[in-house]
Amino acid sequence: QEVxxxxxxxxxxxxxxxxxxxxxVFPAPRDPAHRCERDxxxxxxxxCDPQDPAYMTLTILSLYIYDSVVLLTTAFHQKLxxxxxxxxxxxxxxxxxxxxxxxxxxxxxxxxxxRVWGLTGELQFNELGVNPNVQFxxxxxxxxxxxxxxxxxxxxxxDPKNGLNGTLRDRLxxxxxKGVTLRVVTVLDPPFVMMSDNVLGQPKRFVGFAVxxxxxxxxxxxxxxxxxxxxxxxxxxxxPGGSWSGLLGEILHKRADVGIGAVTITPERExxxxxxxxxxxxxxxxxxxxxxxxxxxADLFSCLAPF
Numbered sequence: 001q002e003v004x005x006x007x008x009x010x011x012x013x014x015x016x017x018x019x020x021x022x023x024x025v026f027p028a029p030r031d032p033a034h035r036c037e038r039d040x041x042x043x044x045x046x047x048c049d050p051q052d053p054a055y056m057t058l059t060i061l062s063l064y065i066y067d068s069v070v071l072l073t074t075a076f077h078q079k080l081x082x083x084x085x086x087x088x089x090x091x092x093x094x095x096x097x098x099x100x101x102x103x104x105x106x107x108x109x110x111x112x113x114x115r116v117w118g119l120t121g122e123l124q125f126n127e128l129g130v131n132p133n134v135q136f137x138x139x140x141x142x143x144x145x146x147x148x149x150x151x152x153x154x155x156x157x158x159d160p161k162n163g164l165n166g167t168l169r170d171r172l173x174x175x176x177x178k179g180v181t182l183r184v185v186t187v188l189d190p191p192f193v194m195m196s197d198n199v200l201g202q203p204k205r206f207v208g209f210a211v212x213x214x215x216x217x218x219x220x221x222x223x224x225x226x227x228x229x230x231x232x233x234x235x236x237x238x239x240p241g242g243s244w245s246g247l248l249g250e251i252l253h254k255r256a257d258v259g260i261g262a263v264t265i266t267p268e269r270e271x272x273x274x275x276x277x278x279x280x281x282x283x284x285x286x287x288x289x290x291x292x293x294x295x296x297x298a299d300l301f302s303c304l305a306p307f
Contacts, residue, residue: 012141012152021139024060025157026121058119067118075110079103135159178222184214185230185247185256192262210260213279228256235263248273 012019101107115124122133138156158164186193192210206227218225230236236248243249247263250256251273265275 008139009152019141019152020155022136023139024120025135025137026063026119027135060120063119067116067120067123070118071111071114071116071123074116075107075114078110078114079107130160132160138164180223182223182225182257183255184225184227184258184260185250186210186227186259187230187233187235187247187261189262193260210262214260225258235261236269238268242272244272 008019008021112125112129115122117123121135123131124133126132136158137154138158139152140155141152156164186206188195191208193206193208196205196207206229211227214225214227217223230247230250232246234246236244236246238244244252247256247259247261248269251259259273263269263275265278269275
């Protein structure tokens, strides 16, 4: 999804933890005239200056559509100049069977060999049909020395020729959450999250595999946490008006910063919250012996049939 720099800064301000954004950057041409002139025809001045307010409101999709039209018209112009134009019959997109244009492959070759300067930079294609001139930047958040103010800065640049060029290292994670207290919601679900017995006057506390993972993250990243149980002890179900119950509801209502537990990742849940990379996966498998051609075919669910 395309986001502006203002939106990235706002996300960094309200988010908890580390935020990483990958976005495309468009280098300016060496000759500024390339941006404002196309075969002697001048384009809108708003498209010449990247700092122009009108230019800054354009989406990346709009930039690519504009450059695609420039590349296509350049190819048409070259075919006409070379006197290699193929007459084109009227084509219908509504008919299921339409005779292809005889000059289609020839035109495609001209487009692949084309090279123009557009709003997205230098546009051309290699033998794989990929533009080798694209560039992406990796933006990331980090805390200042005090541990409170979060800043957004460029971590690295990437392009097909040079690969990743920057300072992406694991040490950026070390102080990322120092001094931050997270409110963490969970659900009792043995053996992942359980409540310890009250022994020798010690207060009950949460224990289990997920709690151990949380404690290790806290020790490694330097944050503290307040762990509590979801009110209905459920992972969450969708309700009316886009609301959710349980653990997911606590996160969506901003009563919790993070949720931890044996939460099943589903497309429906992924549409409302972000999941970390799964650290454990459970599955059930059924193994059946291979049947020979003279034996009766075994039913996959025969193991569930009554004896």
